[in-house]
Amino acid sequence: MTFEIILQAIVSGLLVGLIYALIAAGLSLIFGLMEIVNFAHGEHLMLSMFSSFWLWSLFGLDPVVSLPITVLLMALSGVLTHYLLIRYILKAKMLIQICATFGLSIFLRSLAQFFWTPDFRNVDKPLLEGRIEIGEIFIGQPQVFAGLVCLFAFAGLYLFVTRTETGLALQATAQDREAAEILGIPSNRMFALGWAIGLGCVGVAGAMMSNYFFIFTDVGVNFALFAFVAVALGGFGSVIGCLYAGIIIGLVEALGGLLIDPSFKLLYVFAIYLLVVIYRPQGLFGRY
Amino acid sequence: MASMLKQALREPVWHVNGRIAFALVGLTVFLLLFPLLDPGAFYLHLMILIFMYAVMSQSWNVIAGLSGQISLGHGMFFGIGAYTSSVLYLQYGLTPWIGLLLGMLICGVIAVMIGIPMLRLSGHYFAIATLLIGIGCQVVFQRWEFVGAASGLWMPLTEESSWSALQFHHSKAPYYYVFFGFFIVTYLLVWRLGRSKIGFRLRAVRDDAQAAQSLGINVAKYKIIAYAISAIIMAPMGSLFAQYILIVDPDRMFNIEISILVLLMTVLGGIGTIWGPLIGVAILIPISEYSRIYLGGTGGAVDLIFYGLILMLICIFRPAGLISLFPKHVLERERQR
Numbered sequence: 001m002t003f004e005i006i007l008q009a010i011v012s013g014l015l016v017g018l019i020y021a022l023i024a025a026g027l028s029l030i031f032g033l034m035e036i037v038n039f040a041h042g043e044h045l046m047l048s049m050f051s052s053f054w055l056w057s058l059f060g061l062d063p064v065v066s067l068p069i070t071v072l073l074m075a076l077s078g079v080l081t082h083y084l085l086i087r088y089i090l091k092a093k094m095l096i097q098i099c100a101t102f103g104l105s106i107f108l109r110s111l112a113q114f115f116w117t118p119d120f121r122n123v124d125k126p127l128l129e130g131r132i133e134i135g136e137i138f139i140g141q142p143q144v145f146a147g148l149v150c151l152f153a154f155a156g157l158y159l160f161v162t163r164t165e166t167g168l169a170l171q172a173t174a175q176d177r178e179a180a181e182i183l184g185i186p187s188n189r190m191f192a193l194g195w196a197i198g199l200g201c202v203g204v205a206g207a208m209m210s211n212y213f214f215i216f217t218d219v220g221v222n223f224a225l226f227a228f229v230a231v232a233l234g235g236f237g238s239v240i241g242c243l244y245a246g247i248i249i250g251l252v253e254a255l256g257g258l259l260i261d262p263s264f265k266l267l268y269v270f271a272i273y274l275l276v277v278i279y280r281p282q283g284l285f286g287r288y
Numbered sequence: 289m290a291s292m293l294k295q296a297l298r299e300p301v302w303h304v305n306g307r308i309a310f311a312l313v314g315l316t317v318f319l320l321l322f323p324l325l326d327p328g329a330f331y332l333h334l335m336i337l338i339f340m341y342a343v344m345s346q347s348w349n350v351i352a353g354l355s356g357q358i359s360l361g362h363g364m365f366f367g368i369g370a371y372t373s374s375v376l377y378l379q380y381g382l383t384p385w386i387g388l389l390l391g392m393l394i395c396g397v398i399a400v401m402i403g404i405p406m407l408r409l410s411g412h413y414f415a416i417a418t419l420l421i422g423i424g425c426q427v428v429f430q431r432w433e434f435v436g437a438a439s440g441l442w443m444p445l446t447e448e449s450s451w452s453a454l455q456f457h458h459s460k461a462p463y464y465y466v467f468f469g470f471f472i473v474t475y476l477l478v479w480r481l482g483r484s485k486i487g488f489r490l491r492a493v494r495d496d497a498q499a500a501q502s503l504g505i506n507v508a509k510y511k512i513i514a515y516a517i518s519a520i521i522m523a524p525m526g527s528l529f530a531q532y533i534l535i536v537d538p539d540r541m542f543n544i545e546i547s548i549l550v551l552l553m554t555v556l557g558g559i560g561t562i563w564g565p566l567i568g569v570a571i572l573i574p575i576s577e578y579s580r581i582y583l584g585g586t587g588g589a590v591d592l593i594f595y596g597l598i599l600m601l602i603c604i605f606r607p608a609g610l611i612s613l614f615p616k617h618v619l620e621r622e623r624q625r
Contacts, residue, residue: 031412037412037415037416085600085604088603088604089603092603092607093356093607094356094358094411094412095356095358095411095559096555096603098358098360098411098412098415099358099555099599099603100599100600100603100604102548102599103552103595103596103597103598103600103603104596104600105596106548106592106596106599107592107593107596107597107600108596109592109596110590110592110593110595110596111593111596114590114593221423225423228416228419228420229416229420232413236412263427263431264428264431266423266424266427267424267427267428270421273416273417273420274417277405277406277409277417278405281409
């Protein structure tokens with residue numbers, strides 16, 4: 001085991017961690033806003049990857065080119081999710097909320113499986129191909145690009161939430177729904193906006209991943225699980241916590257796979273969740 | 289306090305009045321005689337599945353309906369129960385009956401171990417944890433050589449049908465009675481549980497954890513108790529099902545669909561009620577079996593599409609489940625004079 005190999009694992013872990021972070025940020029934003037955990041998050045990721053794939057295969061648009069379209073589509077599906085499902089369960093018990101988004105996840109996944117079959121697909125000859133060599137370390141170009149785009153998206157999200165008026169209104173709604181409504185902030189529209197942004201983040205991540213990852217109907221399951229862990233680790237509702245949590249998870253996954261046994265990658269990440277819940281349930285930056 | 293107790297006892301859904309009791313006795317007698325009518329293998333199989341899922345949904349109902357905690361990986365206990373009895377039978381020649389009891393014990397212990405860290409916190413932590421652990425279990429069993437890894441274990445056939453090896457080759461009727469027995473016992477026990485002190489405390493915890501705590505109820509402890517009971521109910525179904533199909537493999541025994549189905553059936557029928565899971569099962573199992581016959585198990589996942597859709601529709605329109613469609617006077621005790 002040389003130093004280069006470990007460094008290589010760290011770099012890959014870091015890059016994939018940025019993607020986890022962005023996916024988790026969407027989840028965390030939605031949770032912070034209305035205290036609903038979107039158990040269909042992985043399926044939304046799957047949809048965004050398929051959107052990239054179909055835009056490529058039907059219209060010949062490269063995933064990088066079609067990124068804005070995918071993000072728009074995902075934002076639209078977020079608004080639809082809010083108005084068709086979430087709106088009705090806002091006041092329901094937590095139990096019903098969990099069941100509803102869980103139902104959505106089953107529905108979307110099996111619907112995708114029905115129409116698109118469970119085959120594995122990938123985008124052939126994307127714009128971004130090949131790899132970069134730095135010394136002994138090889139990094140795939142699409143991965144680097146994906147990591148950077150995710151980082152930019154994250155910065156944009158952070159600036160939007162903390163610096164713009166709409167972002168502040170979003171935060172106000174998250175803090176106190178009724179008080180925000182008294183001040184004239186329409187909470188229902190804020191929720192829809194939250195879903196649009198949350199799933200827009202997923203859209204960015206999905207579009208970037210479709211460059212180099214296999215696209216299939218169950219693809220979202222593991223990513224969603226990692227996003228749950230990241231949200232718990234970063235602190236439920238803390239968007240910036242997700243960035244650190246995502247990177248930590250990426251590193252643990254890569255290094256654990258390298259140093260111990262790659263077939264149990266999933267379990268190392270789950271172990272983080274157990275540790276967080278036992279020792280620091282509010283997460284690294286949690287409000288709760 | 290006494291008046292509260294009285295009110296709680298009158299809570300309709302845990303109640304059995306004269307009419308319902310009469311119907312139940314009739315139904316029980318019919319179900320006892322059912323195999324004697326020579327209904328054929330398919331209908332026996334259908335009834336066995338109904339009994340099995342009725343018990344499994346009721347198990348989920350104990351943790352979700354009684355204590356208000358959502359477990360998204362409840363199939364885990366099914367799998368562990370199945371593997372415990374099968375491995376003990378294959379490796380050590382231990383009769384599945386003892387394996388079944390050990391499986392219950394192991395599942396109870398695991399539930400307590402998961403519950404101690406997870407159930408102190410708000411329900412989301414627990415829901416996510418169960419989802420992760422459920423999938424983690426499948427990953428472990430897929431790679432664990434001792435239990436057959438991904439290809440699983442086959443039960444060798446015995447020469448003759450035998451009660452000690454729990455194998456019956458000529459007829460499904462003995463299996464029917466075994467599952468039926470577990471079904472009756474489970475429903476009686478859960479019914480008693482719902483009306484016991486533990487049951488009332490659990491519901492207090494579910495409805496308002498802070499209020500319950502201020503009354504001196506140890507909230508976490510009761511949630512853990514509910515989780516353990518629920519795991520213990522689930523485990524023997526795994527052991528029995530393993531003996532019924534004579535094969536255990538990770539993809540079947542830890543299938544995420546099991547966790548989905550028990551949740552869906554309970555929510556569909558009516559969560560937190562004793563009859564809810566049974567209603568959900570009686571509706572969904574025949575639909576799923578017939579759809580398998582007519583649409584074929586092609587992996588098109590048609591039934592899952594409907595499950596997801598039903599789950600969302602129920603959550604939007606009837607969060608109390610189908611049982612809330614029954615008029616109140618059918619469910620409630622006759623008016624007190």
